[in-house]
Amino acid sequence: MSISRRNLMLAGAGALAAGASLATPASAAPAVDYPGAEWIPATPSNYTAANRPSTYQINVVVIHVTQEYFHDAVAIFQNPARKVSSHYLVRSGDGHIAQLVREKDVGWHAGNWNYNTRSIGIEHEGWVDQPQWFTQQMFAASAALTRAICTKYNIPKDRGHIIGHNEVPGATHTDPGPLWDWTRYMRLVNN
Numbered sequence: 001m002s003i004s005r006r007n008l009m010l011a012g013a014g015a016l017a018a019g020a021s022l023a024t025p026a027s028a029a030p031a032v033d034y035p036g037a038e039w040i041p042a043t044p045s046n047y048t049a050a051n052r053p054s055t056y057q058i059n060v061v062v063i064h065v066t067q068e069y070f071h072d073a074v075a076i077f078q079n080p081a082r083k084v085s086s087h088y089l090v091r092s093g094d095g096h097i098a099q100l101v102r103e104k105d106v107g108w109h110a111g112n113w114n115y116n117t118r119s120i121g122i123e124h125e126g127w128v129d130q131p132q133w134f135t136q137q138m139f140a141a142s143a144a145l146t147r148a149i150c151t152k153y154n155i156p157k158d159r160g161h162i163i164g165h166n167e168v169p170g171a172t173h174t175d176p177g178p179l180w181d182w183t184r185y186m187r188l189v190n191n
Helices: 005-017 070-077 115-117 136-153 182-189
Strands: 059-065 088-090 097-099 119-126 162-163
Touching: 059 136, 070 088, 088 136, 097 136, 115 119, 119 136, 136 182, 162 182
Parallel strands: 059 119, 059 162, 088 119
Antiparallel strands: 088 097
């Protein structure tokens, strides 16, 4: 028996009325670069499309702290007027990781074009002067992400190649701040 277009549309309308979703299928979203990350895309106005590492070598990971809540940081990265993005964002409470920019593309996170072109930026929910945001879950998830990035791009897992935003030449930001436990973080990255 053949199904008419009208009957198919009526069946779809009935399914919606019954609570079905018209959500975009997962296959429509690009695959994330880090397994388990959630794809929450930044607006294309806030990063540069590229083909890294072919166009630019990736040899640095830059650690940031948002000075915002997770969802507010996402909104900033999705606002074309803000002109800022990061590849990843790690939530404080549970270590959930969102990917906002593909690793092949240049995120606008370091405030220095040379560093943007050759780095992966990882933002962390929280405030630099409130260490309670730097939870074990966040540190463990972020360190595993950094370890995977370093392995993928053959980046040494040391403080010369895993740096704070404040260590980028010309930086005007202070994150991740003096309360970020670099000893603990680097130990987790290297485990």
